[in-house]
Amino acid sequence: MRVLAIETSCDETAAAIVEATDDDKLNILTNIVASQLKTHAKTGGVIPDVAARMHTEALTHVLNQATENKKLDFDVIAVTSGPGLIGCLLIGQSAAKTIAQVTGKPFYPINHLEGHIYSAWLGENQPELPALIAIISGGHSELVLMDNHLQYQHLGATRDDAAGEAFDKVARLLGLPYPGGPAIDHLAREGNADAYKLPISLPEHGNLEFSFSGLKAAVAGLVGKLPDPIPRHIKADVAASFQKTVADTITKKTVWALEKNPEVKSVCLVGGVAANEHLRVRLEQAVHTFGSEIKFFVPEFKYCTDNAAMIGAAAVFHALYGQPTPWQELVADPNLSL
């Protein structure tokens, strides 16, 4: 079975064809992402109307590339249903609905967060269930327990900012370019992560909720006391200390979630912030220290940030265990939860 998947929920126009093989592996035949990052870097963030317009300009081209100029066929069509920016979601959905109507092929709306979860299934080996998933992105930070495919139990989420949002805001405080995550990731390599002690929010043992607004405020307070302009080596120390605090927070909470759910066989780190090198290494070490038999999964870098292959991966499991949706019934939901 081959899925044509479309993702336009925020600032990447993406389409992919994902094939489920007979031995239950996922083959990514094409994975095209037209990134709007350069445009949004100029304004320091995503302007929704600009993003939507750019999707309309890029999508036909991206679809042509993903289908190799319509030579690659597919059996089902999938599209991100939400959450995301409404104007952006509608562009991908209009295209997907049109393709579904014209071809009559089964149609699968996919929750963007579910897409991030199934990005962990895109590698050579696939997670065994039950799995504990840490979804750490620009819009979400949450821990989810997955006993069976397509079934999600919320263990804890952020009360305020998402981790990626904190990366972006702290980068702005340090005068680093948008998006802040990769900029902090790179600069932190030159810094001393123990230079500044920053607070871990909701630190009581067993508390699985996140809060990153206090950490962001602490960095703002710290930056206010630094020389202006901040010398590069001090910026690097702040970046490294901030990044370590985020990674320590996510690691602590993931380990507490493992303590509460001893049946877990796999831990998956997904979402844009999963591209962070320090976090990947730190969390993997902690999971293996907690239980050497627990497997750790993190997608390749290109499948951490938004892409359509992950939407295709989730659609494969919906096609296996769920039902298609008549295309007429899909309503874009900017606040869709998992």
Ligand code: KG4
């Ligand atoms: O998953 P994603 O592409 O979009 C959402 O669904 O939100 O995540 C984007 C977020 C941004 O906040 C970006 O700064 C962050 O992921 N990010 C990173 C890294 N690469 C992207 N954060 C930390 N380190 C990185 N290397």
Ligand code: ZN
């Ligand atoms: Zn995302």
